[in-house]
Amino acid sequence: MIKIVVGPDDFDIGVETQQVAGQGGGAIASFVGQVRDDGNLASLELEHYPAMTQKALRQIAETALSEWALHAVTIVHRVGKLAVGDNIVLVVTGSDHRGAAIESCSFIMDRLKTVAPFWKKETGTDGTTKWIEERESDVAASEKWQK
């Protein structure tokens, strides 16, 4: 079962993991990404490409389901204006085996970071704005899954 949610609303990791666990298995891995305080960040604006986002996330989830023995994949990604400490992204995977659950969760995050059409714009405490740039480490993390 694949569940993809993209929108402004916050998520509840308890509810989402329980839903994935309910699909069977017994091994549930999850990852939460939050707005990190780098010392002078006031807020973060997440823009996306609505017509493509669902499609891109679904393709990532389907690839995960074809590569690992999973019962369920949930991806939630927020858009709009977020504050320091707010949730941004949640990935939950359910499997019979912890290795499959954890690895596929890691794969989904790495792919999402380099493929899903989201862009972050930071507003600093001094009022200046800045579009976040792609990080080489994210590109490398995503490429390591290519065989």
Added chain:
Amino acid sequence: MIKIVVGPDDFDIGVETQQVAGQGGGAIASFVGQVRDDGNLASLELEHYPAMTQKALRQIAETALSEWALHAVTIVHRVGKLAVGDNIVLVVTGSDHRGAAIESCSFIMDRLKTVAPFWKKETGTDGTTKWIEERESDVAASEKWQK
């Protein structure tokens, strides 16, 4: 910050991940292991070595903290009688970077499986009991972290 809980009580992944997130970072990985229904399992009894369990789990958490840049590690492991679908174990790690969070979560689970003094005894739907045996795949998963 290290938090270790061993006891009969269930845990709340929402509460535990929030606590880890509150220690800073922005990348929170978690793993939940539940009692898996293999078709004829009635219940599971988890025995442990109380004097050693806390110590063994703390050592694993400390190793994780020394190997990865983490803000917090939480390990919760239940003991006593559990039913199919019940939570057994929770590991939550918090870091600035998702790689560190996910890898250390995986490391802690692999180590816990082969080092922490817990033993599982299954009672089948036909009333027979059986001590679970060590799995080669768990030993291999644990050994792959040795450098």
Added chain:
Amino acid sequence: MTGSLNIIYFAWVRERLGIDQEQIALADGIETIGDIVAMLSDRGADYADIFSDVGKLRFALDQDYGLPATPIGAARELAIFPPVTGG
């Protein structure tokens, strides 16, 4: 090949252009994503600044990633944006 294509911009590309989309006519000789980008780049100095370095841009044709060499074919929407930074 003639027809029209909707071009849609995101993030700093959108901000610097001041528009989020435009409809363009596909003149003869415009076959690939690269041809479109060259055409945009030729509009003036501001456009050249944004579009001359394709390495800084990513492209999606009808919501699938494409490269400068990817043919437009019968696609209806070309998105041009910086490398993604979600998650």
Added chain:
Amino acid sequence: MTGSLNIIYFAWVRERLGIDQEQIALADGIETIGDIVAMLSDRGADYADIFSDVGKLRFALDQDYGLPATPIGAARELAIFPPVTGG
């Protein structure tokens, strides 16, 4: 070296012995975990069944893992149990 040692059993070792712990006197010549296990194994056929194959057992001396060759030293508690299966 003389003294006493508390031996504590878990899981099927505990169940098959029917006791969860016992106090033993450390006679001369008992220096290592392996010496203790050999002594237990010598108690009779049931004990031999449980303790003769050290590969099926794990040992902790004062709550730290030990091997058959590990010296008892001043330890106060030896735990003998099957490979762990938690998580």
